[in-house]
Amino acid sequence: MTRKQKRLFSIGGVMMVLAVAAGLVLTALSDSIAFFMSPTDIAEKAPSPSQRVRLGGLVEEGSVERGASQTVRFRITDTVQSVPVTFTGLLPDLFREGQGVVAEGTLSPDHVFVADSVLAKHDENYMPKEVEDDLKARGLWQHTGEPTASAPATPAPHVGAGA
């Protein structure tokens, strides 16, 4: 092989790997990403049963029903619309009525959201960011994330250098 051929060989190989990678990324981006939707978005335009969706909102008060098996039914609401959800499995520790959650799964043809994962917040101050933004956009946001009443109120910070 001459030097020129060698170089062509190498560049061709690099290009091929990059092309394959780009192809994979594009296919994966069109097929395997999940869009975030609020219950109102779903009411306005239902996603197809094959589209993965992250449904975010608050767990509607009084909606949680635990069946005989491990299937849990509840409704996710953005206070305007609500969507029934079923989920089989263990719910996260901080899953509670009135709390923000994100359920990931698909909408079945009979408009029940079948979740295969439910995420709640990681700590008591955390509201899933999408849910927070969505509630803010609708003017429904009340900052419920303050530490609970039993925690002492935070006194005003002041810089202690030289004090």
Place this chain on the structure above:
Amino acid sequence: MIVETGHYALILALGIALVQSVLPLWGARTGDTRLMAVGISAALGTFLLIALAFGGLVAAYVTSDFSVLNVFENSHSQQPLIYKFTSAWGNHEGSMLLWVLILGLFGALVALLGHDLPPSLKATVLSVQAWVTVAFLLFILTTSNPFIRLMPPPIEGQDLNPILQDLGLAIHPPLLYLGYVGFSIAFSFAVAALIDGRVDAAWARWVRPWTLAAWVFLTLGIAMGSYWAYYELGWGGWWYWDPVENASFMPWLAGTALLHSALVMEKRAALKIWTILLAILTFSLSLMGTFLVRSGVLTSVHAFATDPTRGVFVLAILVVFIGGSLALFAARAGTLEAGGLFAPISREGALVFNNLFLTTATATVLVGTLYPLLLEVLNGAKISVGAPFFDLTFAPLMVPLLIAVPFGPLLAWKRGDLWAATQRLYVSAGVALAVIIVVLALEGGARVLSAFGFGLAAFLMLGSLTDLFFRAGLPRAGPSVAWLRFIGLPRSAFGTAIAHFGLGMTVLGIVAASAFQTELVTTVKPGDVLRSGGYEIRFEGMSKREGPNYSEEVAHFALSRGGVAAGTLEPTKRAYPARQMPTTESAIHTRLMSQLYLALGDSDSNGGAVVVRVWWKPLVTLIWLGAVVMGFGGMVSLADRRLRVGAPARRKAAKPARTEVGA
């Protein structure tokens, strides 16, 4: 007082770092040895002052000084001492302080251990290192000061997030930071080489041990984080492709590539420009990871607090350092001379192949991590990119790379013989094929992919040892001769084989745990018996227990295997009153390398029934053991005579010192 001393020390450290970022570089440019020597004492001074500041914060935590805002927000007087200690970095401000502490540590190590470096290179490296230190010290002092006092001081703190109250917090962040902040040295060397406009094989020999050490820490840090998430979160998963995980994984991938390309540069003086670029990119990815985690653009357990000014500040650091270093690269890369030539089929070629696939894989992870953020900025659409994306993009790129791993060390430098290498791998390939056939025979045709995965893991593990086997002269040489040759092999050969073998272990663990894990979610009442992984698991009932700063409900399970008692498992649900937050503590029983994993769900108040999730995870521990073995391989390689920090230069200094003094 201690707190103010710490605060003051941090401000002083900034002052010294400012001096360090200018004077040694000036000295290197003008040839003033006294100015260059300033770098050494300044680097040591900066490190000691940051250590003093860090010690001040830790002291405030250990003594539960709630007049410090940071301590009040993240600690509690009833926390066990170890968690009071680790709380110091279980929050944004403290973890950034740990970040610069380690940055300072690496600067000080270069100052101390780099006495064989050419003085001008050393001075320039220390200056560049100081630029990064200055940026992060400014960041801490202006936006994330951990030393802010509270007036009046509260009586009790708000407690550390219970998820973080674990031994993992003592180990994971320091290891991870030692890893990805450690890449700052490679970065500083790269930028220094660009400023000098000179780079040679000796440069690679100085850079490689630093990169290798950082890589070892990062490998262990990521593995530790993965195992921590696995047992702490109670979801039974060990990797979620969470953006924060990706933030540490990208520097690892790029760092692995750097490790291999520096090898080519050291041995063959080729790939110089590429190695410099890779060093810059690796640390840039570390910086980007810091931005992703610390700016609050992501919501995750790692994003302790969100504050827009911090995000903007880190973004500015990111733009200045990445933009600046890449601009410098663009301007100066042309002045570096290209190195040795090699055939496509050669050791160099194999390492280029490794780099090509690793960097492409890094790029796919980068796309998957940043695309949702970009899309949200561009048109407000909110998407999530999760495991399905990475399974489709990252995994296919890894397969050819993993197949190629055993071939690399068997190819000669400059011009290799692929056919001869293949012949040497006959045994490994044969065993791999047998493994595939056995798995298919046992599990049926539906398991083609997992059968292939097992085969790949077997090929990797055996193939990694093949090089040692043939270099010892086997099978031709007699056993005693072979043994002597074997123990006489350079440590770097062992390091390579061990690290590649560890990679094979991790692959085996991943394949086995994903293909053959069984999961069972069910409600149990006292007396019920579950079966999983060959165990009978009898639920004995619930009880209550009080911990130091929590109360917990404990479920008691008795294990037996074929009628023989095999221990008990006690998964619990904890409630931490200070934060009013529940957590799930899983219980794990390890048998050989497999694990039985129990996590509790909701308990039913009437009748003592409880929901329990039972996983049987065959060979799952190999995932992390493999990483530990990889890290061990790295350490063995680091102990190689030729690689020991400073050692190569000493030998080199003996010979060309005369010629180099004048240069």
